[in-house]
Amino acid sequence: MDSKNSFDEKTIIDNNLSNRYIDLDPNGYFIIKVDLEINHIILEHFLNNINDDGYALDPETNEPIKCDSQNKRVSNEVFKGISAKQLGIMITEERNDLITRFDHALYLGRELQKAEECLYKRLPYIQD
Secondary structure, three states: OOHHHHHHHHHHHHHHHHOOOOOOOOOOEEEEEEEOOOOEEEEEEEOOEEOOOOOEEOOOOOOEOOOOOOOOOOOOEEEEEOOHHHHHHHHHHHOOOOOOOHHHHHHHHHHHHHHHHHHHHOOOOOOO
């Protein structure tokens, strides 16, 4: 199999896996940003509740959190670093109470690695 077909197959598999149902982490979620002005990856942690249908709820209003909401939430904690490894250690060893699910930890590792690559290549980063 040539590399183009391998990449096409990987893309199909990854897209299917991205569209599956996942249980949310009851300890919250992270928003990852790349700040090219200060050359840091910024990792913001937000608290949430989860209802019986699996939707994240704002702990203050108990309303579902919308991805496109104009209502900006305040993060619970902010981490800044220059590498995926540095941030990964911060949230798994220094603050190991923020992640309760292995799939959440794996996802964050992938996204932090992607953010690090964008930081050092000076590219825009979009969280998956």
